[in-house]
Amino acid sequence: MKEHLATRRALGLFDFSFMSLCEIAGSGALAFLERLQTRSIAPLEPGRIVYTLLLRDDGSVFIDATLWRHADGKWWLFTGRRSDVACVAARAAGFDVRIRDRSGEFAVLALQGPSSGRALAHLIGEPPVRGLRYFHFLETHLGGMLSHVGRLGFSGELGYEIVLPASEAAAARKETLGLGAVECSFEAADSLRIESGYVLFDREIDGRANAGELGLERLVSAPRARYPLSRRLVGLEIANRTASPLLPLARATSECDSPLLGRRIGLGFANTQDPVGSTVRLADGRLARIARLPFYDPGRRLPRAAPF
Numbered sequence: 001m002k003e004h005l006a007t008r009r010a011l012g013l014f015d016f017s018f019m020s021l022c023e024i025a026g027s028g029a030l031a032f033l034e035r036l037q038t039r040s041i042a043p044l045e046p047g048r049i050v051y052t053l054l055l056r057d058d059g060s061v062f063i064d065a066t067l068w069r070h071a072d073g074k075w076w077l078f079t080g081r082r083s084d085v086a087c088v089a090a091r092a093a094g095f096d097v098r099i100r101d102r103s104g105e106f107a108v109l110a111l112q113g114p115s116s117g118r119a120l121a122h123l124i125g126e127p128p129v130r131g132l133r134y135f136h137f138l139e140t141h142l143g144g145m146l147s148h149v150g151r152l153g154f155s156g157e158l159g160y161e162i163v164l165p166a167s168e169a170a171a172a173r174k175e176t177l178g179l180g181a182v183e184c185s186f187e188a189a190d191s192l193r194i195e196s197g198y199v200l201f202d203r204e205i206d207g208r209a210n211a212g213e214l215g216l217e218r219l220v221s222a223p224r225a226r227y228p229l230s231r232r233l234v235g236l237e238i239a240n241r242t243a244s245p246l247l248p249l250a251r252a253t254s255e256c257d258s259p260l261l262g263r264r265i266g267l268g269f270a271n272t273q274d275p276v277g278s279t280v281r282l283a284d285g286r287l288a289r290i291a292r293l294p295f296y297d298p299g300r301r302l303p304r305a306a307p308f
Contacts, residue, residue, distance in 0.1 A: 001259040002182065003182055003183075003184040003185060003188035004184075004188045004191050004192060004259040004260070005260070006113070006182035006184070006261060007112050007113045007155055007157060007182070007184060007188065007192055008113065008157065008192075008259075009113070009114065009135070010110075010113050010114060010115045010180065010182075011111065011112070011113040011114075011115040011116055011119055011179070011180055011181045011182065012110060012112045012113050012155070012181065012182055012183075012184040012188065013109065013110070013112075013173065013176050013181040013182065013183050013184060014109070014110040014112060014184050014186075014188075014189055015107070015108070015109060015110075015169075015173070016109070016110055016161070017075050017104075017106070017107045017108050017109075017166070017169065018080075018082075019079065019080055019103070019108055020078065020079050020080070020081055020082045020083075020084050020085050020100060020101075020103045021076060021077070021078055021101075021102045021103050021105070021106060021163075022077040022078075022084070022085045022088050022089075022099060022100070022101050022102070022103075022275065023074055023075070023076055023077075023099070023100040023101075024074065024075045024076075024077060024078075024088075024097055024098070024099055024100075025073060025074040025075070025097065025098045025100075026095075026096050026097040026098045026205060027096045028095040028096035028097045029073065029074070029075055029095075029097050030042060032091075032092055032095040032097045033067065033077075033129060033279050035095075036050040036054060036088065036089075036091055036217050037053060037054050037067065037077075038052055038053045038054075038055060038065070038211070038220045038221060038222075039052045039219060039220075040174075040221035040222070041067065041069070042068045042235070045069070045136055045139065046069050046070055046071035047065065047069070047071070047136050047151075048068075048069050048135065048136055048137075048273045049066055049068050049069075049135045049136060049137055049150050049152065050066065050067050050135065051064065051065075051066055051135070052064070052065055052066070052067050052219055053065070053100075053211060053216060053219050053220070054079075054084075054088075054302055055211075058207055059227065060207065060210050060211050061205050061210060061211060061214060061216075062087070062205075062207075063079050063080070063081065063084055063201050063205065064079070064199065064201060064205060064216075065077055065078060065079045065084075066078045066150075066152070068148075068150065071156055076102075077107075079185065079201070080200075080201045081201065082103050085099075085101045085103060087195065089145055091184065103274050104166065104238055105165070105166060106163050106164060106165060106166055107162075107163075107164055107165070107166045107168070107169030107172070108161055108162070108255060109161070109162045109164070109169065109173060109176070110152075110154070110159060110160070110161045110162075110293075111159060111160045111161075111162070111171060111172065111176065111181065112153065112154070112155040112157050112158075112159035112184075112192075113155070113157050113158065113159070113217045114157060114158060114227060114302075114305075115180070116157070116158050116159050116160055116307075117129050117158055117160075117306075117307025117308050118307075118308055119176060119179045119180070120149065120160050120162075120307075121307075121308070122179055123142060123162075123172070123176070124141075124142070124149065125141045126308075128140060128149075129307050129308075130307060130308070132149065132151050132160075132307070133151065134151050134153075134303060134304045135150075135151065135152065136150070136151055137149060137150035137151070140153060142162070142164050142168055142172055143164075143168045143171055143172065145164060145165045145167075145168050146165075147162060147163060147164035147165070147168070148162075148163040148164075149161070149163075150163070152194075152303075153302070153303030154189070154193055154196075154198060154199070155189065155192040155193065155194075155196065156192060156193070156195060156196030156294065156296050156297055156300070156302060157228075157302050157303065158302060158303060158305050158307065159303065163199040175246065178184035190254070190256060191256035191257075191258065191259065192255050194255070194256050194258070194295075195256075195258055195260060195261070195265070195294065195295045195296040196294045196295070196296050196297065196300075197235065197293035197294030197295065197296075198294075199214055199216070199233070199267070200254065203253045203254045203267070204233060204253045204254065204267055204268075204269075206253065209226060209233075209269070210226075210227045210228070210263075212227030212229050212232075213227065213229060213231055213232055213233060213269065214231075214233050215232065215233045216305050217291075229272050230271075230272070231269040231270065231271060231272065232270065232272050233267060233268070233269060233293070234250070234267070234268060234269070234270045234271065234274075234290045234291070234293065235264055235265065235266070235267060235278075235290065235291035235292060235293040235294070235295055236250065236252055236255075236265065236266040236268050236282075236288040236289070236290065236291060237264070237288060237289045237291050238252070238255065238263075238264040238265065238266055238282070238286060238287075238288045239264075239286065239287040239289070240264070240286070241242065241286070241287050242282070242285050242286065242287065242308060243279070243281035243282070243285060243286060243287035243288070244281065244287075245281065247279055247280055247281040247287075248270070248271055248274050248278075248280050248281070249271075249280065249281055249282075249283070250268055250269065250270040250271075250274070250281070250282060250290070251268050251269050251270075251282070252266045252267070252268040252282050252283070252288070253266070253267055253269065254266055254267045254268070260293065260295065260296060261295060261296075264290070265295055266288075267293075268282075270290055274290055274302055275290065276290050277289065277290060277293065278290050294307060
């Protein structure tokens, strides 16, 4: 709770160095990436980041990812599993691309919360922070080493991700904690993203859900397929009592005791005909009410807020 509320009110520091980093380059990189993921990326300028999906042949979502376009023709693809790099490489047959697994070379430190812009300005200076727009990144130097800073807000707050050489991570962490950041666990990251209605691999992205069921149709640039909607992602307000067996069934995929809202909430899947406000029965028999997403910051304005 302390970590969660510190992020909502001031500044949380998260270590996401477990993520995979796949570097893709070569004359066929753009063509390969247009085939690999769901966004139209040809118009992207260097310094842009897109949130995207990788699909299976049947249209189900394999994993979500962020894709960073560099000025020298290379691309960085970040996902949450190291094993994804091999899956990406396996799809590259027939394309003139070079794929390099750079997972572990870099640390990924995330600054999240209303004070994250001010903290970052202490590290890299105020002008670059003022100029960094949402879903953009810049190159800078930390500890004399080339690093990259992307403006991303997985927590539902103003936020940044610093990608720096792994050898510099300890010094950067120490300096950031000295600015008043609270070091946060993955449990806090989980409850923050549930409040903000964001999906997670191996939870909502369960190997069967398609982009429509996840509410992520906007990430599919071309109408590659029609998405059958037998279920849809919903918010759940979960009660500590037994539901009637006559209620429609829903499945909870993520849950937390929300420190901000003071009640048990979750994400999950319900039938498409069950509206917001209706009651449902979870698989373990508990009662829940379908809630509108996101629970926090309905307009999702905070990640786009001014940095100071």
